[in-house]
Amino acid sequence: MKWKEQIHQLHAYQPGKSIAEVKTHHTRHSIIKLASNENPYGYSLKVDHMLKEFGGTLNIYPDGKASKLRAETASLLEVDPNQLIFTNGTDELIQIISRTLIQPGKNTVMATPTFSQYKHNAVLDGGEVREIPLIDGIHDLDRMLSAIDENTTVVWVCNPNNPTGTYITIEKLWTFLKKVPNDVFVVLDEAYFEYVEQPGSTIELLEDFPNVMITRTFSKIYGLASLRVGYGISSVDIIQKLEAARPPFNTNVLGQMAAAAAISDQEFVKECFQKNAAEREKYYAFCLENGLKFYLSEGNFVLIDFKWDGEEVTNFLLEKGIIVRSGKQLGFPTCVRITIGLTEQNERVREAIKEFIKERSMNG
Structure with missing residues (x-):
């Protein structure tokens, strides 16, 4: 082979x-x-009600646009529905980003240790991986900035970081993003966002930084890990580019329905x-x-x-x-x-x- x-x-x-x-x-x-x-408390009772009342068939493809889930999510986040992309867990979204932006001759910057799939996909796509050691479990944003050059395509920021759980404040992120070149894509992986105690939402950063994507998931606090639904929030232009690389019908019928029910129960x-x-x-x-x-x-x-x-x-x-x-x-x-x-x-x-x-x- x-x-x-x-x-x-x-x-x-x-x-x-x-x-x-x-x-x-x-x-x-x-x-x-x-x-x-995983969430030890399970998931919302609204999800149970939805699953019990599900009267659809399994021989029909799911809604390729995830319309109901898109509407529920956009309403909660107060964003344009076209600023959202839905994927088979955020693992697939990381894969899509890597596939569309990382290639031989290009590099990607990330912390270490952090979530393993950033590096995994970058290596598979032939890119150079530039890993910047954490300082006492926290991203060294200054050194990450120094690692960026004209061949950098993606910077990954896991926030809160996995496995340390450490968090970068919105103020520090804004200062960091201000120094990142406009043509470098920055991914803020927020799988654990709903557990964060510090105030504010990074979604407000998208207004100033159209080169940023925020990724979130229904696998953690929403308790739907087995149904594999994740999503990204970014500018309409970036979403359109990534949609071209998204596999068709990548989120399943039950996953979409359960996620829509879950996000409605704040x-x-x-x-x-x-x-x-x-x-x-x-x-x-x-x-x-x-x-x-x-x-x-x-x-x-x-x-x-x-x-x-x-x-x-x-x-x-x-x-x-x-x-x-x-x-x-x-x-x-x-x-x-x-x-x-x-x-x-x-x-x-x-x-x-x-x-x-x-x-x-x-x-x-």
């Missing part, structure tokens, strides 16, 4: 372990999954935001009490530095029936990323961590 040379540099994305896998191979405990930043979003914020504070207090370093997060997860091998911590918790994400896979080898779950789940995690610290201390 005449594979692209780049394919030999890549590996398939490694998701967190499934509950079924852990139940079969690892433990007799009841299993809780806190590895993939009371549910508010409740999840409040519960997540309260539980996140408990993790901070726990870390302070036990001498563990952590990153202040604006997401629904917390990255904790144990100063030991993160894989060791992950495996210990796995034996207790708790699935978390080893920092070794995320660029933080001594850390573990824990999704913030239900109150009782979080208490169980913290008790297990206490056991680990005690055993590790006793064994030196």
